[in-house]
Amino acid sequence: MDPSNIRKRIGRFRILVIGRANAGKTTILQRICNTQDKPKIYDSAGKEIDLTVLTASKERGEHEIENEMVFESNPGFVFHDSRGFEAGGKDEFDKVKAFITDRSTQAKIAKRLHVIWFCIPMDEACRSFTAGEEKFFTECDTASIPVIVLFTKFDALYGIEYRKLINTGTSRKDAKQQAPKCAEKTFALGPQLRFLQDVRWPPKCHICLPNMNKGDADCSALIEQTAGALDDEALEQLFVSTQQTNLEICMKYAIQR
Helix, strand or coil: CCHHHHHHHHCCEEEEEEECCCCCHHHHHHHHCCCCCCCEEECCCCCECCHHHHCCHHHHHHCCCCCEEECCCCCCEEEEECCCCCCCCHHHHHHHHHHHHHHHCCCCHHHCCCEEEEEEECCHHHCCCCHHHHHHHHHCCCCCCCEEEEEECCCHHHHHHHHHHHHCCCCHHHHHHHHHHHHHHHHHCCHHHHHHHHCCCCCCEEEEECCCCCCCCCCHHHHHHHHHHCCCHHHHHHHHHHCCCCHHHHHHHHHHC
8 A cells, every 4th residue: 555645545643642741752752753843733723833822831731632743854743742641630631531532533534543652751750650640541441542651761770770780799881781681670570560461441562762862762662562553554554654763664564565
């Protein structure tokens, strides 16, 4: 199937990004869209919103989940952001739930939500699930929309394991080399994954994302996991062809088809 024909039929690839403040959401979206610029924001009618108004302190609490974030470097992606969700308040949860329900039942596939990226930061002060996160996975039926959990700032765990290794007598050089693998092993047995395995509405998969703030950050694992989570072949092809950061993945899926 020709990607250009898929774009005409489906339109752009639409992603809801859920996550507490400072979870590294914008950085990940910039990496996916291969830019350092901020996105343009459009309301539900397609009118561009003045960012100076949106960021004014008295307007911060009035963020609208229906707003569309689009990066000029890759307008094939449309992002929605559920800010203020982490507190677990009923109003915020109901708004997100209603948005997901509406976008999963749209007649036109171009208006539907295609995937949800749920960002959970792993820096030292934020490793526990918030009330909003627990509420989402225990009460929110996402229907056919795949949910992928992104454990962001995963490199924060490297420092913890590094200190553990140093305390056991490991040299600084060896501790630095071993810390990432130790962090992965510790995390695999930790409470975060146990929680997600036992919830009523578990995610399709999860991905650990370290060092996304670095210029050479690698998003290939996120791209592959997202493509693999899509059950619809046309959506999978649209997503793979829209992403521009990894040519090898485009070639891989082209060969598979």
